[in-house]
Amino acid sequence: ITATQLAESYLNRLRALEPHLNSFLHVSESVLSDAREIDGKIQRNEEVGPLAGVFVGVKDNICTAGMPSTGGSRILEGYRPPFDATAVKRIKELGGIVIGKTNLDEFGMGSSTEGSAFQVTANPWDLSRVPGGSSGGSASAVSARQCVVSLGSDTGGSVRQPASFCGVVGLKPTYGRVSRFGLMAYASSLDVIGCLSTTVADAGILLHAISGHDTHDATSSKREVPDFASQFGAVDSLESKPLKGLRIGLIRETLENGVDGEVNSAIRAAASHLEELGCSINEVSLPSFSLGLPAYYILASSEASSNLARYDGVRYGNQAVADELTGLYENSRATGFGSEVKMRILMGTYALSAGYYDAYYKRAQQVRTLIQKSFREALDENDILISPAAPSAAYKIGEKVNDPLAMYAGDIMTVNVNLAGLPALVLPCGFVRDGSSNLPVGLQMIGAAFDEGKLLKVGHIFE
Numbered sequence: 111i112t113a114t115q116l117a118e119s120y121l122n123r124l125r126a127l128e129p130h131l132n133s134f135l136h137v138s139e140s141v142l143s144d145a146r147e148i149d150g151k152i153q154r155n156e157e158v159g160p161l162a163g164v165f166v167g168v169k170d171n172i173c174t175a176g177m178p179s180t181g182g183s184r185i186l187e188g189y190r191p192p193f194d195a196t197a198v199k200r201i202k203e204l205g206g207i208v209i210g211k212t213n214l215d216e217f218g219m220g221s222s223t224e225g226s227a228f229q230v231t232a233n234p235w236d237l238s239r240v241p242g243g244s245s246g247g248s249a250s251a252v253s254a255r256q257c258v259v260s261l262g263s264d265t266g267g268s269v270r271q272p273a274s275f276c277g278v279v280g281l282k283p284t285y286g287r288v289s290r291f292g293l294m295a296y297a298s299s300l301d302v303i304g305c306l307s308t309t310v311a312d313a314g315i316l317l318h319a320i321s322g323h324d325t326h327d328a329t330s331s332k333r334e335v336p337d338f339a340s341q342f343g344a345v346d347s348l349e350s351k352p353l354k355g356l357r358i359g360l361i362r363e364t365l366e367n368g369v370d371g372e373v374n375s376a377i378r379a380a381a382s383h384l385e386e387l388g389c390s391i392n393e394v395s396l397p398s399f400s401l402g403l404p405a406y407y408i409l410a411s412s413e414a415s416s417n418l419a420r421y422d423g424v425r426y427g428n429q430a431v432a433d434e435l436t437g438l439y440e441n442s443r444a445t446g447f448g449s450e451v452k453m454r455i456l457m458g459t460y461a462l463s464a465g466y467y468d469a470y471y472k473r474a475q476q477v478r479t480l481i482q483k484s485f486r487e488a489l490d491e492n493d494i495l496i497s498p499a500a501p502s503a504a505y506k507i508g509e510k511v512n513d514p515l516a517m518y519a520g521d522i523m524t525v526n527v528n529l530a531g532l533p534a535l536v537l538p539c540g541f542v543r544d545g546s547s548n549l550p551v552g553l554q555m556i557g558a559a560f561d562e563g564k565l566l567k568v569g570h571i572f573e
């Protein structure tokens with residue numbers, strides 16, 4: 111099969127499913143010509159990269175040269191960046207083809223993708239339900255095989271929770287593993303680009319492609335990037351206890367009240383399966399776990415209030431009409447930002463203001479330190495920690511849209527991991543049955559910093 115034939119088949123499938131799913135905000139016009147270029151190289155016996163002919167969906171808050179990149183916001187409507195994000199550049203250099211830009215909650219602020227300024231994405235498992243968020247388009251596109259793999263971003267769970275809701279693999283790398291250059295900043299101390307795929311091996315291949323130091327991002331790590339995918343070959347599939355000696359910590363606080371009963375059972379069944387594979391399972395407690403949610407929303411909103419100051423109607427995208435400069439800023443921001451983004455900017459500005467800084471921002475930073483410490487201790491005693499990726503399976507479109515606190519509460523399983531900067535892998539581990547629907551449940555595995563290799567290896571065996 112040629113890359114061009116593959117491109118045709120993916121484009122056909124993508125277009126046929128789009129009216130039901132709305133995963134994409136934009137489909138690339140150059141997919142066929144990109145594929146022909148690869149076929150040409152193959153015919154001429156020229157080198158093609160390891161991602162040759164792999165069709166990649168890219169979350170629309172990640173910049174793609176010459177292609178619309180809106181961040182799901184009206185304020186960037188019509189913006190076409192002149193450059194590729196480093197992660198996208200690396201994918202292209204290895205032969206990968208960007209098939210289109212996927213839908214998201216505006217600037218990544220949300221958990222259901224209903225917060226996009228443009229469209230609501232459906233969950234391929236049940237079209238009346240949300241795909242999760244904010245990388246909901248990236249997750250639904252992979253789940254429905256509209257693309258092979260996709261990039262998302264994860265500030266507080268936006269790769270992992272949609273992966274869980276859509277029954278695909280989601281990988282949040284260690285903070286700093288992947289360059290943030292070209293990712294529209296939401297909360298810079300938490301943001302990381304991550305991978306969505308149908309298999310753990312694919313997540314490893316994609317992570318390897320996008321990882322590594324970048325002079326354009328001072329927070330990107332200089333650590334060596336292991337060839338994650340080659341580690342899978344080392345697994346002896348005939349071994350009866352391939353994970354013998356591995357210590358798994360089941361986080362107690364993630365299986366207490368507020369968690370759906372069937373989600374709880376699916377995670378406990380996954381723990382038993384890991385035990386059969388040779389792991390030892392220990393219950394661990396992270397006492398500051400429940401403080402993660404309020405600390406996260408204060409820190410993320412504070413950083414967002416500063417990062418989003420750049421959208422002033424002058425530099426990018428949507429410019430409102432006004433007869434003087436302050437009016438231009440005000441009108442562009444008033445008409446360009448959606449209500450959730452405005453609320454976050456207000457909350458963040460409030461938390462950072464002189465009178466409230468000590469009470470909110472500073473305390474949230476202290477909680478962050480506590481959380482980092484408790485993870486460090488738990489990971490001294492265990493190789494990997496496990497929990498659900500979300501307290502429930504996918505809910506109905508519209509169900510939480512008018513209740514921001516209920517929506518925020520759904521992030522309880524994921525935000526702590528961002529506060530600690532750790533890597534985490536989510537993979538499907540069972541179903542919740544609701545009437546005629548089977549709704550996927552995701553298992554979250556959390557590792558020590560820069561230990562993605564271990565997560566991928568265990569995930570691959572477990573899969």
Ligand code: GLN
Nearest residue numbers: 218219220265266267268
């Ligand atoms: N749902 C969380 C929020 O709204 C996380 C979003 C994300 O990871 N981008 O902030």
